[in-house]
Amino acid sequence: MxxxxxxxxxxxxxxxxxxxxxxxxxxxxxxxxxxxxxxxxxxxxxxxxxxxxxxxxxxxxxxxxxxxxxxxxxxxxxxxxxxxxxxxxxxxxxxxxxxxxxxxxxxxxxxxxxxxxxxxxxxxxxxxxxxxxxxxxxxxxxxxxxxxxxxxxxxxxxxxxxxxxxxQFHWFNRGYENFEDFLSSFTSRKRKSLNRERRRVREQQIELEVRSGGEISDAEWRQFYEFYHLTYFKRSGRQGYLGPDFFPALAKTMPEQIVMVMARHHGDLVAAALNFRDRHTLYGRYWGCRAEFDTLHFEACYYQGIDYAIAEGLQKFDPGAQGEHKIQRGFTPxxxxxxxxxxxxxxxxxxxxxxxxxxxxxxxxxxxxxxxxxxxxxxxxxx
Known part of the structure; x- marks a missing residue:
């Protein structure tokens, strides 16, 4: 060789x-x-x-x-x-x-x-x-x-x-039929806490939708790229690692493996979470927002991903590095x-x-x- x-x-x-x-x-x-x-x-x-x-x-x-x-x-x-x-x-x-x-x-x-x-x-x-x-x-x-x-x-x-x-902290699908079935495995106090977070998103009149890569427009990719950089600036004071052509290129070459959760407030796109998937696993990768909304990060980055994984019959949801706050939301070390x-x-x-x-x-x-x-x-x- x-x-x-x-x-x-x-x-x-x-x-x-x-x-x-x-x-x-x-x-x-x-x-x-x-x-x-x-x-x-x-x-x-x-x-x-x-x-x-x-x-x-x-x-x-x-x-x-x-x-x-x-x-x-x-x-x-x-x-x-x-x-x-x-x-x-x-x-x-x-x-x-x-x-x-x-x-x-x-x-x-x-x-x-x-x-x-x-x-x-x-x-x-x-x-x-x-x-x-x-x-x-x-x-x-x-x-x-x-x-x-x-x-x-x-x-x-x-x-x-x-x-x-x-x-890391990953979510595992134990044969759940839907999100409520998943929540039924929680203790009463933890279940109420999570339901309260989801309800808070609805009370702020935020609507969420899940799109595959082929359903995302060029304008929406540009907005997501803006969100991505804004989030990096807030966390570290510098831009993110990825160039502006990265995401649109993926939308062309592997759209079936892209899953984006979009959050709209009064019709305007205000935040999005970008995931990738294969036959078995959902991978949470990038999150960005234009404005802060109470508990929206948890809904877009975690709960929508769990919903999607259950509906698609995926075995696991890997939401990325770090984050002890994931534990109380059902993500296992x-x-x-x-x-x-x-x-x-x-x-x-x-x-x-x-x-x-x-x-x-x-x-x-x-x-x-x-x-x-x-x-x-x-x-x-x-x-």
């Missing part, structure tokens, strides 16, 4: 790329990665330089690893700023580094695509050898695989790639994973020691968080 690093997803034909992935997970689709590049969101200038790793047998593409050369740690959602600081204090450079991740997308899923019938173990041997050789050539400090599927994460750990535990290879042996040993202690702390945090779930006792342990 021959390894090749490419600086653009356009190097690979869409059909050849898609043939490597056995799921319809939206964030490794050729169209998604191409939209990031074409909109200027991932480039050397933004510190997300594509360098995807391909494996070929002759002229046949047999595997691909999503890969970026990073000059910072923004947009990853697995925080290693302390590691970078330690490198700097030791007179070493932590950047550049190599990262296998979906930019700005903390959603667990496949990171390594392999053609049908190709030996997975052989692919991994060749890929990791190529990664380490390229890391030495480029003088990068490390390689990080963020939010991989648990199977890949365990395989990486078995090959001496350090494993880090994180925590789940473990997320990342794997790390540190070139410098001294730092690798120090980071491994840190991860052992951190993993225990995260596990304890998750156990404590489960105690705050709103479910009746009979439902509290199911997942």
């Amino acid at each position: 021959q390894a090749e690093f490419i600086d653009s997803i356009d190097t690979v034909a869409p059909a050849a790329w898609q043939a490597l992935w056995s799921t319809d997970y939206p964030f490794t689709r050729h169209g998604f990665l191409a939209a990031l590049e074409h909109s200027g969101s991932t480039s050397a200038a933004t510190g997300w330089q594509p360098c995807h790793l391909l494996l070929k047998q002759g002229q046949e593409l047999v595997a691909a690893l999503v890969l970026f050369k990073k000059l910072h740690s923004y947009g990853e959602y697995v925080f290693d700023w302390a590691w970078a600081d330690a490198y700097q204090r030791s007179g070493l450079s932590y950047y550049p580094k190599l990262v296998t991740a979906i930019p700005f997308t903390p959603a667990t899923g496949p990171r390594l695509g392999i053609a049908a019938g190709v030996d997975r173990a052989e692919v991994q041997r060749h890929m990791f050898a190529a990664l380490k050789e390229k890391a030495q050539q480029w003088r990068v400090s490390s390689w990080h695989c963020l939010f991989p599927e648990p199977e890949l994460s365990v395989q990486l750990q078995a090959q001496q790639f350090s494993r880090r535990r994180g925590c 789940v473990a997320t994973w990342s794997n790390h290879w540190i070139a410098d042996r001294r730092f690798r040993m120090a980071i491994d020691d840190f991860l052992q202690r951190e993993n225990v702390s995260v596990e304890q945090y998750m156990a404590s968080a489960r105690g705050y779930l709103p479910f009746k006792q009979a439902d509290a342990g199911s997942s």
Whole structure:
């Protein structure tokens, strides 16, 4: 097998790329990665330089690893700023580094695509050898695989790639017939609290609708992009990561996997939540609003998503990173994973020691968080 690093997803034909992935997970689709590049969101200038790793047998593409050369740690959602600081204090450079991740997308899923019938173990041997050789050539400090599927994460750990535990809050469909059926699993007090939040949205004369990508007009995409940036400005004082052409490009290449919740006040679009979907999961990704309305964020980002997942028979709703406020709304703590290879042996040993202690702390945090779930006792342990 021959390894090749490419600086653009356009190097690979869409059909050849898609043939490597056995799921319809939206964030490794050729169209998604191409939209990031074409909109200027991932480039050397933004510190997300594509360098995807391909494996070929002759002229046949047999595997691909999503890969970026990073000059910072923004947009990853697995925080290693302390590691970078330690490198700097030791007179070493932590950047550049190599990262296998979906930019700005903390959603667990496949990171390594392999053609049908190709030996997975052989692919991994060749890929990791190529990664380490390229890391030495480029003088990068490390390689990080963020939010991989648990199977890949365990395989990486078995090959001496350090494993880090994180925590998110996901909703699971336990065969609910509708939203009221879901709420019937809550304790009385928590059920009343959630109903009060939904009622408050209606009292403010806000109407909500759910659209697929093909039903969203160009003008509505422009409004959503405005909302997206306004929200980033409010939170961080700077613009969001994504370029203006990103969302319209996705609407053209993968409209069936886009689910937008729109909120209108007296007919005017005032907020929207953008989700993606595959056959099994709804992924909440971006939220933005023009004006603040009481409890609207919970309705648009969580309750409408649960409604949609139940109606579509989806198994899970992954609303994104962080957010302990999700617990009381029925989102269960789940473990997320990342794997790390540190070139410098001294730092690798120090980071491994840190991860052992951190993993225990995260596990304890998750156990404590489960105690705050709103479910009746009979439902509290199911997942």
